[in-house]
Amino acid sequence: xxxxxxxxxxxxxxxxxxxxxxxxxxxxxxxxxxxxxxxxxxxxxxxxxxxxxxxxxxxxxxxxxxxxxxxxxxxxxxxxxxxxxxxxxxxxxxxxxxxxxxxxxxxxxxxxxxxxxxxxxxxxxxxxxxxxxxxxxxxxxxxxxxxxxxxxxxxxxxxxxxxxxxxxxxxxxxxxxxxxxxxxxxxxxxxxxxxxxxxxxxxxxxxxxxxxxxxxxxxxxxxxxxxxxxxxxxxx
Amino acid sequence: xxxxxxxxxxxxxxxxxxxxxxxxxxxxxxxxxxxxxxxxxxxxxxxxxxxxxxxxxxxxxxxxxxxxxxxxxxxxxxxxxxxxxxxxxxxxxxxxxxxxxxxxxxxxxxxxxxxxxxxxxxxxxxxxxxxxxxxxxxxxxxxxxxxxxxxxxxxxxxxxxxxxxxxxxxxxxxxxxxxxxxxxxxxxxxxxxxxxxxxxxxxxxxxxxxxxxxxxxxxxxxxxxxxxxxxx
Amino acid sequence: xxxxxxxxxxxxxxxxxxxxxxxxxxxxxxxxxxxxxxxxxxxxxxxxxxxxxxxxxxxxxxxxxxxxxxxxxxxxxxxxxxxxxxxxxxxxxxxxxxxxxxxxxxxxxxxxxxxxxxxxxxxxxxxxxxxxxxxxxxxxxxxxxxxxxxxxxxxxxxxxxxxxxxxxxxxxxxxxxxxxxxxxxxxxxxxxxxxxxxxxxxxxxxxxxxxxxxxxxxxxxxxxxxxxxxxxxxxxxxxxxxxxxxx
Numbered sequence: 001x002x003x004x005x006x007x008x009x010x011x012x013x014x015x016x017x018x019x020x021x022x023x024x025x026x027x028x029x030x031x032x033x034x035x036x037x038x039x040x041x042x043x044x045x046x047x048x049x050x051x052x053x054x055x056x057x058x059x060x061x062x063x064x065x066x067x068x069x070x071x072x073x074x075x076x077x078x079x080x081x082x083x084x085x086x087x088x089x090x091x092x093x094x095x096x097x098x099x100x101x102x103x104x105x106x107x108x109x110x111x112x113x114x115x116x117x118x119x120x121x122x123x124x125x126x127x128x129x130x131x132x133x134x135x136x137x138x139x140x141x142x143x144x145x146x147x148x149x150x151x152x153x154x155x156x157x158x159x160x161x162x163x164x165x166x167x168x169x170x171x172x173x174x175x176x177x178x179x180x181x182x183x184x185x186x187x188x189x190x191x192x193x194x195x196x197x198x199x200x201x202x203x204x205x206x207x208x209x210x211x212x213x214x215x216x217x218x219x220x221x222x223x224x225x226x227x228x229x230x231x232x233x234x235x236x
Numbered sequence: 237x238x239x240x241x242x243x244x245x246x247x248x249x250x251x252x253x254x255x256x257x258x259x260x261x262x263x264x265x266x267x268x269x270x271x272x273x274x275x276x277x278x279x280x281x282x283x284x285x286x287x288x289x290x291x292x293x294x295x296x297x298x299x300x301x302x303x304x305x306x307x308x309x310x311x312x313x314x315x316x317x318x319x320x321x322x323x324x325x326x327x328x329x330x331x332x333x334x335x336x337x338x339x340x341x342x343x344x345x346x347x348x349x350x351x352x353x354x355x356x357x358x359x360x361x362x363x364x365x366x367x368x369x370x371x372x373x374x375x376x377x378x379x380x381x382x383x384x385x386x387x388x389x390x391x392x393x394x395x396x397x398x399x400x401x402x403x404x405x406x407x408x409x410x411x412x413x414x415x416x417x418x419x420x421x422x423x424x425x426x427x428x429x430x431x432x433x434x435x436x437x438x439x440x441x442x443x444x445x446x447x448x449x450x451x452x453x454x455x456x457x458x459x460x461x462x463x464x465x466x467x468x
Numbered sequence: 469x470x471x472x473x474x475x476x477x478x479x480x481x482x483x484x485x486x487x488x489x490x491x492x493x494x495x496x497x498x499x500x501x502x503x504x505x506x507x508x509x510x511x512x513x514x515x516x517x518x519x520x521x522x523x524x525x526x527x528x529x530x531x532x533x534x535x536x537x538x539x540x541x542x543x544x545x546x547x548x549x550x551x552x553x554x555x556x557x558x559x560x561x562x563x564x565x566x567x568x569x570x571x572x573x574x575x576x577x578x579x580x581x582x583x584x585x586x587x588x589x590x591x592x593x594x595x596x597x598x599x600x601x602x603x604x605x606x607x608x609x610x611x612x613x614x615x616x617x618x619x620x621x622x623x624x625x626x627x628x629x630x631x632x633x634x635x636x637x638x639x640x641x642x643x644x645x646x647x648x649x650x651x652x653x654x655x656x657x658x659x660x661x662x663x664x665x666x667x668x669x670x671x672x673x674x675x676x677x678x679x680x681x682x683x684x685x686x687x688x689x690x691x692x693x694x695x696x697x698x699x700x701x702x703x704x705x706x707x708x709x710x711x712x713x714x715x
Contacts, residue, residue, distance in 0.1 A: 069403075070449030072410035074421055075442055082434050161304070168306035172414055179309060186316065194317035201305045201313055208304035369518055370555035374569040374621060375545035384568055388559050 001195045008185045012203065015176045023176030025203065031095060031170070031177065032163040035102035039110060042103070046111035048140065051118060061111075068108035073166055076101040081173055094175030098167065106163055113155045117148035151222060157215035161208045168204075178203065239435075246436045251427045258423030259444055265341055265409045265419055270402060272345030277352030284357065285382070295353070302350035307343070308411050314343040315415040340412035348405045352398060359394035360386060392463040399456035403449060410445075420444060469494045469529065469656050470515060470625060476523030477510055477680070484510045486680040487524065492625075497657045499667040499688075502677035503703060508660040509552075511677070512627045515658075516544050528625075545573060548618030552630040554610040556602040562589065562613045563598040566620045573621075588616040592646050608639030612646055619650075626650065628659040664704065668692060676700050 005012075015023020049061035068076075080101040084092045092100075121144060129139040149156075168179040182200040186193055247255070284295045302310065315336060319327050330338065363386050371381035413422035420441055428437040470492040477485035485507045492498050500508040513519040514526050517533055517540055525532050533543060556565050566585035570576040576584070589595045592612040602610055611631055618626060628647065632640040644666050651657060651670040661667065667674055668688045676684040676691065684691065684700055692704065 066450070066453065067446065070407075070446045070453065071442060072407040072421065072445060074410045074413070075438070075445060078421075078425075078438055079442075082438070165304075165306035168308045169411075171308065179306070179312075182309075183312075192320075194313070194320050197309065197313045197317045201301075201309050204305045204309060205301060209300055212300070212304055366551065366553060366555045367557065370549075370551060370557070372541075373516060373518070373544055373549040373551075374617065375541045375543075375573050376569070377541050380541075380572060384572055385557050389557070392559065 001199065004185070004189065004192060004195055005199060011181050011185060012178065012199070015181050021176050023178075024181040025178050025207075027095065027176055028164060028167050028178040031099055031102070031167045031175075032160060035099050035106055035167075036110075036160055036163050038099070039103040039107040042107035043110035043114055044145070046107060047114035047118065050111065050115055065108045065111060068105055073101065073105050073169055074172060076105050077169060077173060080104075094170060094173045095177075097173055098170045098175045098177075102163060102166060105166070106159065109162070110156070110159055113152055113159060114148065117152040117155070118144055120151065121147055154215040154219035154222065157211055157218065161211045161215070164208060164211075165204065241435060241439075242433070243436050243440065245431055245433050246427050246440060251431060254423045254427055255420070255440060255444075257418065258420040258441075261337070261417065261423075262406075262409050262419040263448075265337065265344070265412060265417065266402075266406045268337075268341040269344035269348060269405055269409070272341065273348035273352055273401075273405065276346060276349035277356060280349060280353035281356045281360075284353070299350040299353060302347045307347055307408055308414060310347055311340055311343040311411055311415060314339045336412070336415045336417045340409075340415060340417050344405060344408055344412070348401055348408075351401050351404075355394045355397040355401065356390065358397075359390035359392075362393055363389050395463055396456050396460040399452060399459060403452045403456070406448060406452060407445070469496075470658070471527040471530075472511070472514075472524070473527070474524035475511070475514060475521050475526060477507075477514065477519060477521050484519075484680050485514070485521070488677075488680070488682055489524075490675065490682060490685070492656060492658055494656055495654045496672045497651045497655075497659065497670050499671040499674045500658065500660045500677060501662065501664075501667065501674060501703070502683075506677040507680040508677050509629050510680075512549075512629060512658050512660060515625075515627060516540075516547050516549055518549075541573075545569070545621045546624050548615075548621065548623035548626040550611070550615055550618055550626065550628045550631045552633050554602075554607070554614045554634070556610055556614055556617075558602050561599050561601055562594065562605065565602070565613060566617045569617070569621050584620060585616075588620045589613070591619065591649075592616045593642075606639060607635045608642045611635065611639075611643050615643075615646055615650075625656045625658070628657065628661065630660050630662070632661065632663060664692065676703070 011024060013024050014026045015021060017023065017026075046061050046065060049057040050065065052058050052061075077098060080097050081092075084097060084100055125143055125147065126139060129143040134142070167175075167177050170177045171179040171183060174180060179200065182196055186196040189196060245251075280295050280298065283291050318339070319330055319335065322330075367389065368381050368386055371385040376384065409419055410421040412419055413425070416422070424437050424441040428434050431437065472488050472490045475485050475488045476483070488507070488511055490498075500511065502508055510519055514521050515528065515533070521534070525534065527533070528543060528547065531538060533540070556562075557568070560568060563582060563585045566588055567576075567578075567581040570581040570584060571578060574581075586595055586598060589598055592615055594609060594612055594616070597605060597609060597613075602613070605613065615626075615631075631647070632643050635643065640663065644663060647657070647659065647666065648670055659666075659671075671688050673685055674688050674691050675682045691700070
């Protein structure tokens with residue numbers, strides 16, 4: 001196992017770079033960060049639309065979220081793979097395809113988190129802001145979103161973990177990321193698949209577990225700031 | 237440019253058969269993995285109830301591994317990795333008996349079990365301690381209080397998240413295409429590459445996925461309302 | 469019947485009970501009063517080991533409940549406990565709450581258990597509500613079902629932990645009536661309550677507790693009417709003025 005790592009760590013880390021396109025863990029992280037950053041505005045818009053008092057905003061937003069939740073990510077990846085060259089008018093690479101598909105997919109899931117965060121705020125917050133004479137947008141931007149986003153921080157870190165895990169599907173369309181790099185190593189070695197994929201699994205585990213633990217830490221910080229959880233059965 | 241959207245081409249003859257086989261395989265994979273996930277999820281919950289710290293750590297390790305490693309990678313470990321550790325006759329048996337389906341079901345089921353165990357646990361945690369105390373006050377022991385009072389309530393609370401897990405499991409069966417299981421996504425790609433009717437093929441698959449997913453979601457919403465328990 | 473001998477109880481660094489002693493004889497009714505946090509609830513919770521104690525002994529029928537020979541689940545069947553928050557099981561109907569212990573612990577048949585359960589419900593005036601779920605009952609009705617649930621196990625002692633404190637004022641009466649009937653029937657009872665009228669009517673003795681100790685004890689007439697300890701006077705004034713002292 002160590003020998004495989006010794007000979008291939010660079011491929012795992014950055015793919016074929018500098019002799020080829022950048023890939024591996026670097027690309028995995030890059031795609032996850034970009035996808036989450038790009039989907040953020042869409043997610044907020046979707047969440048606000050779903051909470052809107054206007055039906056013409058609420059219904060389409062609800063339909064989008066449910067449709068995305070009802071489809072496997074791989075379906076989005078294939079749709080993007082076929083449609084985006086037609087829309088953009090040129091060949092679209094695997095990395096771009098994956099990022100576009102992830103942005104659409106994650107926006108729906110992130111919007112649900114944001115919606116829950118907004119709905120979780122005490123009603124008095126909005127009422128207090130409106131009583132001061134603030135209109136919808138100042139209330140939303142200055143009062144509602146800052147609190148909701150702060151409370152949602154742990155969920156967002158978890159969403160980042162999900163996104164990292166989902167980039168592994170780039171393998172299917174040959175986007176040069178970590179799982180693809182591992183499959184290349186496996187194709188070269190042929191005889192040690194358990195070791196190669198074991199290294200792959202451990203790499204993801206180390207990264208995602210660290211981030212999940214961070215999410216839990218933040219969550220404890222936030223909830224202890226509000227007086228902690230109610231009593232629970234210890235024996236369970 | 238004159239592309240004509242025409243479903244007839246992909247919904248007739250052998251292509252229709254491929255789609256049907258794909259749907260059947262997807263459903264079979266979902267069922268097989270679901271049964272394994274439920275059984276394993278309950279076993280994990282029971283192990284966690286034994287007041288012996290090392291057992292608790294083992295379950296935690298199990299849960300964290302399956303939650304922090306991409307499902308596709310878990311499938312690869314099972315499909316490419318595990319058979320290479322088995323003796324030759326076992327490998328041959330797997331190859332001869334649709335090993336990819338079996339191994340995909342194992343990978344999907346074990347991963348889902350980790351989430352199911354967590355759902356059951358948070359169901360238990362959401363039951364107030366007073367319920368447990370009230371049961372003990374009548375004279376029930378730990379097992380009686382758990383079995384007759386805490387778990388029945390916890391399971392009700394856990395049903396909606398468990399149905400949501402079922403939805404995720406159903407969607408995740410699509411990943412099995414990466415190891416050649418002939419489920420819906422895999423068959424769709426086949427139809428697409430034989431007919432070159434890309435949009436039609438994927439439109440059909442999308443519609444099928446959505447129909448089944450919406451059915452599961454509706455079940456979840458219904459159960460959420462049916463099983464709600466009011467004040468104590 | 470029940471004897472406390474120098475009972476000490478700590479929650480971390482906070483002493484909840486400080487050397488409490490006292491005795492409750494068969495058929496007696498003791499009422500525990502005192503400000504919130506004075507240890508009344510903790511004291512009765514020690515009787516069924518809902519709270520473990522760090523010093524002294526609690527004896528039921530001259531047997532130390534902490535001893536290894538005591539089957540705590542047996543003991544709990546003989547000592548009924550009624551909670552402030554009722555703690556009915558929300559997934560079971562009123563009758564289901566009562567028959568659960570009868571069928572699973574006493575091994576009674578379903579029909580027999582139901583008959584017994586209906587009799588207990590009739591005793592608290594709720595026979596017609598047998599098949600309703602707890603969520604459909606009012607607070608007073610829920611508390612009466614909870615009392616019936618305890619009575620079904622044929623307890624020799626009943627412990628009440630502020631049974632009327634969570635109730636709307638108009639429902640307090642119906643629960644107190646049931647408790648008075650129990651007392652009149654000769655049940656041994658320890659009641660934590662702020663209902664001084666109830667105490668005056670049925671208590672053989674009132675224990676006034678503060679900071680984990682019994683400060684004063686005596687017959688209701690002596691204690692309430694002659695107003696002994698100045699702290700007790702202050703307390704009684706708060707209660708009679710309807711001050712919400714337990715929150």
